[in-house]
Amino acid sequence: MLNSSVPATSAALPRNPDLHCHSSVSDGLLPPAEVVKRAHANGVDLLALTDHDELSGLDEARETAASLGLRFVNGVEVSVTRGSATLHIVGLGIDPNCEVLQQGLKSVRDGRQGRALAMAASLEKIGIRNCYEGAIKYARNPALVGRSHFARYLVEIGICREVHEVFRSYLTPGKPGYVPHQWSELSQAVSWIRAAGGIPVMAHPGRYRMSREQMDKLLAEFVAQGGLGIEVVAGSHNPEQEREFARLARKYSLLASRASDFHGPGESLIDLGCANPLPEDLTPVWSRLL
Numbered sequence: 407m408l409n410s411s412v413p414a415t416s417a418a419l420p421r422n423p424d425l426h427c428h429s430s431v432s433d434g435l436l437p438p439a440e441v442v443k444r445a446h447a448n449g450v451d452l453l454a455l456t457d458h459d460e461l462s463g464l465d466e467a468r469e470t471a472a473s474l475g476l477r478f479v480n481g482v483e484v485s486v487t488r489g490s491a492t493l494h495i496v497g498l499g500i501d502p503n504c505e506v507l508q509q510g511l512k513s514v515r516d517g518r519q520g521r522a523l524a525m526a527a528s529l530e531k532i533g534i535r536n537c538y539e540g541a542i543k544y545a546r547n548p549a550l551v552g553r554s555h556f557a558r559y560l561v562e563i564g565i566c567r568e569v570h571e572v573f574r575s576y577l578t579p580g581k582p583g584y585v586p587h588q589w590s591e592l593s594q595a596v597s598w599i600r601a602a603g604g605i606p607v608m609a610h611p612g613r614y615r616m617s618r619e620q621m622d623k624l625l626a627e628f629v630a631q632g633g634l635g636i637e638v639v640a641g642s643h644n645p646e647q648e649r650e651f652a653r654l655a656r657k658y659s660l661l662a663s664r665a666s667d668f669h670g671p672g673e674s675l676i677d678l679g680c681a682n683p684l685p686e687d688l689t690p691v692w693s694r695l696l
C-alpha cells in the first residue's frame with residue numbers, strides 16, 4: 407500500500423526488482439508459489455505478482471515470499487479497451503480487500519467466457535474444432551480463460567509449433583480466431599487501482615501500435631485520470647523503446663517500472679529478474695512502494 411509518510415530510504419533499495427509477472431491463476435504456466443520461488447532463485451529482491459484481472463494468487467505468493475525473505479508487492483494487470491485498442495494497466499501496492507477493485511475486476515472477468523465461446527465458434531468456421539474445451543483445460547479458473555490458453559491448445563493439436571506463432575496467425579486483429587472485446591475503460595481501471603491505494607502503471611507501452619502523437623495523447627489522458635507510472639523497461643521492449651519510454655517518463659513525471667512480464671519457462675521473452683536496469687535519473691516506482 408502507498409505510504410507517503412515513510413521516506414524512500416527507510417528500506418534498502420532493491421537491486422533486482424521485477425514488478426510484473428503472471429501465475430497459473432491467469433495465463434502464466436506456474437502456480438503462484440513456484441513463480442515466487444523462481445524469482446527468488448533468479449535473484450529478484452522485490453517482486454509483484456500481477457495476474458490479469460484477478461487477485462486470488464496473491465495470498466499464496468505473499469506467503470511464499472515471506473517464507474523466503476523476499477519483499478513482495480500486491481499487484482494486478484487490468485485489461486482496458488480504448489477505442490479499438492486493448493491496453494493493460496498494472497496496479498502496484500493495491501489492497502486486495504478493496505471492494506471497489508474487487509467488483510471492478512469481477513466485471514472485467516465476466517466477459518471472458520462469452521468471448522472464449524465466440525473465439526471457438528470463429529475457429530470452428532475454419533475447421534478447428536473443440537477449441538473452447540481445449541483452451542479451458544489450460545485455464546486453472548475457467549472464468550479467466552484467455553488467448554494464451556487457446557494458443558497452448560492449438561500448439562497441442564499441432565496447428566502451430568509454438569504460442570507466438572499461434573498469436574501471429576490466429577489470435578491477433580484480422581486473424582480468424584480474434585474476437586474484438588470490450589474490457590474496462592481506462593478511467594475505470596485507474597480509479598479502481600487508486601481506490602485500492604495502488605499505483606496505476608502503464609504496462610508495456612511499446613506493445614501498443616501507436617504513433618508518437620497517439621502515445622502522447624494516451625499518456626496525457628492517463629496522467630489526467632490519475633495514472634502515476636510507466637513500464638520503461640519491459641520484457642517486450644527493445645533498447646530503443648526503453649530510451650523512448652524513459653523520455654516519456656521524464657516528460658510526464660511518471661514513476662518508472664521494470665518488468666519481465668514473465669508467463670512461464672519457454673513462453674516468455676525473458677525470465678524473472680532478467681530485464682535491463684532502469685536509467686538512473688528516473689524515479690523508480692519502488693521508491694513509492696517500500
Ligand code: AMP
Pocket residue numbers: 433458485551552553554569570573574669
Ligand atoms: P487476453 O487477455 O485473453 O486477450 O490475452 C492477452 C495475453 O495474451 C497477454 O497477456 C499475453 O500473455 C498473451 N499474448 C498477447 N500477444 C501475444 C503474442 N504475440 N505472443 C504471445 N503471447 C501473447
Ligand code: MN
Pocket residue numbers: 428433434458554669
Ligand atoms: Mn498474459
Ligand code: MN
Pocket residue numbers: 483494609610
Ligand atoms: Mn499485458
Ligand code: MN
Pocket residue numbers: 426427428483667
Ligand atoms: Mn502481463
